[in-house]
Amino acid sequence: MARNGAEQDGSGQDEPGQDGLGLAGVIADRWSPRAFDAGAVLGDDEARSLFEAARWAASHGNTQPARFLLARRGEPAHERVFAALSRGNRSWAGAASALVVAALATSDAKGPLPNAEFGLGLAVQNLVLQAVHLGLVAHQMGGFDPEALREAFSIPEDVRPAVVIAVGREGDGSDLPDDLRAKDERPRKRKPLTETVFSQEWGKAAFTPEAPATS
Numbered sequence: 001m002a003r004n005g006a007e008q009d010g011s012g013q014d015e016p017g018q019d020g021l022g023l024a025g026v027i028a029d030r031w032s033p034r035a036f037d038a039g040a041v042l043g044d045d046e047a048r049s050l051f052e053a054a055r056w057a058a059s060h061g062n063t064q065p066a067r068f069l070l071a072r073r074g075e076p077a078h079e080r081v082f083a084a085l086s087r088g089n090r091s092w093a094g095a096a097s098a099l100v101v102a103a104l105a106t107s108d109a110k111g112p113l114p115n116a117e118f119g120l121g122l123a124v125q126n127l128v129l130q131a132v133h134l135g136l137v138a139h140q141m142g143g144f145d146p147e148a149l150r151e152a153f154s155i156p157e158d159v160r161p162a163v164v165i166a167v168g169r170e171g172d173g174s175d176l177p178d179d180l181r182a183k184d185e186r187p188r189k190r191k192p193l194t195e196t197v198f199s200q201e202w203g204k205a206a207f208t209p210e211a212p213a214t215s
């Protein structure tokens, strides 16, 4: 399937990695497809590699708040994670090779963990980019019932599920209903740097639309 409408858009205006700014390949190639290959299996080495990448993320004071639960398609745990997804996410995420619950430990023996959600986010981004590096795709989902997961897996009170990540091989979209395939083919959009990066004063764009500012 075309990567999120790159061909449909055709403008070349806002595709990651097309601007000559040397974006890392895994960042340029990452996206969140709904089309997964329902026959693909996540190998043990691939799975371990994903979590090893997550393990090396930075965290506040090296407190390492990220926790994961791996549920590969076909395993009983997969059914329980799948059942906790929102209806919309259930319409495509079952074809992924695995569903990964990403949770944050909110405290340890010394007390509350600072910036724990931030730490989990960094670890998840490492995992997602490692997936791209391995030729896989990963799609994060906030649409799920965290309490259903807590009950299904006896997740402790001080651990909070934050996202479920569908991981697998990109599919051709032939199994998807038309509306979901259309979503995967939509051009990707981002706010321009002029709206998000400031210098001198808040709200004053650091960059022109075309070129970096020279101090």
Ligand SMILES: Cc1cc2nc3c(=O)[nH]c(=O)nc-3n(C[C@H](O)[C@H](O)[C@H](O)COP(=O)(O)O)c2cc1C
Binding pocket: 004, 030, 031, 032, 033, 089, 139, 140, 141, 142, 143, 144, 163, 188
């Ligand atoms: C915390 C978080 C929650 C998300 N929840 C969902 C979700 O429940 N369902 C879904 O289809 N996509 C979900 N996404 C994916 C976003 O919609 C997607 O990342 C965003 O549209 C940008 O697209 P891209 O990842 O292809 O660049 C989520 C992403 C994040 C980071």
